Amino acid sequence: MTPAARVQAAITILDQILSGDPAEAALLRWSRSSRFAGSGDRAAIRDLVFDSLRRRRSRAALGGALTGRGLILGMCLQEGLDPVQIFTGEGHAPAKLAGGELGKGRQPTEAEALDLPDWVQPLWAGSLGANAKPVARAMSARAPVWLRANALRATPAQAIASLAQDGIVAQSFTGLPTALVVIEGARKVSNARAYRDGLVELQDLSPQLACAMLPTAQKVLDYCAGGGGKSLAIAARGNVDVTAHDANPARMNDLPSRADRAGAKVRIAKSGQIRGTFDLVVTDVPCSGSGTWRRTPDAKWRLDRDRLRDLVEIQAGILDDAGRYVAPNGYLAYMTCSLIDEENGQQVAAFAGRSEFELHSQRVFTPLDASDGFFVAILRRR
Numbered sequence: 001m002t003p004a005a006r007v008q009a010a011i012t013i014l015d016q017i018l019s020g021d022p023a024e025a026a027l028l029r030w031s032r033s034s035r036f037a038g039s040g041d042r043a044a045i046r047d048l049v050f051d052s053l054r055r056r057r058s059r060a061a062l063g064g065a066l067t068g069r070g071l072i073l074g075m076c077l078q079e080g081l082d083p084v085q086i087f088t089g090e091g092h093a094p095a096k097l098a099g100g101e102l103g104k105g106r107q108p109t110e111a112e113a114l115d116l117p118d119w120v121q122p123l124w125a126g127s128l129g130a131n132a133k134p135v136a137r138a139m140s141a142r143a144p145v146w147l148r149a150n151a152l153r154a155t156p157a158q159a160i161a162s163l164a165q166d167g168i169v170a171q172s173f174t175g176l177p178t179a180l181v182v183i184e185g186a187r188k189v190s191n192a193r194a195y196r197d198g199l200v201e202l203q204d205l206s207p208q209l210a211c212a213m214l215p216t217a218q219k220v221l222d223y224c225a226g227g228g229g230k231s232l233a234i235a236a237r238g239n240v241d242v243t244a245h246d247a248n249p250a251r252m253n254d255l256p257s258r259a260d261r262a263g264a265k266v267r268i269a270k271s272g273q274i275r276g277t278f279d280l281v282v283t284d285v286p287c288s289g290s291g292t293w294r295r296t297p298d299a300k301w302r303l304d305r306d307r308l309r310d311l312v313e314i315q316a317g318i319l320d321d322a323g324r325y326v327a328p329n330g331y332l333a334y335m336t337c338s339l340i341d342e343e344n345g346q347q348v349a350a351f352a353g354r355s356e357f358e359l360h361s362q363r364v365f366t367p368l369d370a371s372d373g374f375f376v377a378i379l380r381r382r
């Protein structure tokens with residue numbers, strides 16, 4: 001495909017997303033109906049779509065319309081590209097710019113330039129204080145790919161060497177050597193031997209740092225285990241008995257095969273099958289995902305106040321339920337991939353106020369720390 005044809009494909013997909021389709025579904029549908037597109041085309045179109053969603057507000061202002069064409073026109077103006085060279089109307093390129101189309105845009109207001117919904121902005125500012133604007137700006141950039149070198153299978157150096165054999169360049173993070181940032185070849189990771197043989201797992205830096213903060217424990221319950229990212233990270237410490245649970249057991253379907261690949265032992269407990277108490281219970285709760293909006297930018301525009309309120313209620317219920325499984329003097333860890341304090345510090349403070357747990361430590365990670373946004377609090381049972 002020519003670069004201009006890729007742009008036209010992105011415009012079509014963006015229009016479907018703007019009319020309500022989830023981004024992944026719209027991309028998949030386009031791929032299936034466009035067998036002529038190669039993997040390079042698909043990757044480039046995906047990047048165009050996701051970049052435009054990350055910067056939806058500012059690009060719509062610049063491009064003069066919240067449409068696929070408006071967003072791509074906004075992209076041209078934001079990145080100093082000449083739109084006349086792209087909107088040529090030739091072959092499969094976008095149709096020529098209509099008279100006046102170029103003049104409809106304007107400079108984004110200060111609020112639009114942050115690329116956050118209006119209703120989120122006060123929550124964002126209240127949660128992040130002086131970092132609110134830099135974090136919002138960082139959210140409009142593409143996220144790096146992070147891997148966790150799995151200590152049950154390899155040292156970080158061995159994992160890096162194996163990745164290199166498949167053309168992937170990765171580098172250890174100074175503060176946590178098992179966290180590897182992919183410098184080159186990110187799209188090759190899922191086919192690499194290091195990944196297939198369990199030497200590395202895909203996991204952002206912030207949950208890795210959060211798991212590293214967890215107290216040492218022999219018996220751990222991962223109460224909201226989902227695909228098992230936290231279970232596997234905890235199991236990789238060795239000498240630990242990990243039980244994974246999720247209210248929706250189907251979410252754990254892949255966990256046994258992931259654990260086999262990683263050489264980890266994880267026990268699966270369905271609801272009603274959790275026995276006894278644990279030294280550490282981890283609750284990686286459902287949340288707004290506002291810390292990962294770089295990776296799932298359409299979620300940024302779909303979240304609303306009602307959904308956030310529901311999530312805060314669900315999180316509070318999970319803390320109350322999960323707390324029952326913590327042994328006396330044991331720990332309860334609460335995690336979200338959100339930056340909104342209602343889901344984080346306020347949630348934990350309210351729980352400490354109504355329970356027999358006291359706050360031991362907490363930390364917010366943001367893209368300013370090179371990671372996704374993430375929150376972890378560790379509470380101790382009195």
Ligand SMILES: C[S@@+](CC[C@H](N)C(=O)[O-])C[C@H]1O[C@@H](n2cnc3c(N)ncnc32)[C@H](O)[C@@H]1O
Pocket residue numbers: 223224225226227228229230231245246247248251284285286287314317318
């Ligand atoms: C953020 S995801 C977990 C991600 C997972 N820990 C990982 O690292 O891959 C939240 C999970 O909480 C589960 N969940 C929702 N409500 C729950 C509840 N009341 N009790 C336990 N799990 C719940 C969801 O099914 C979902 O899998």
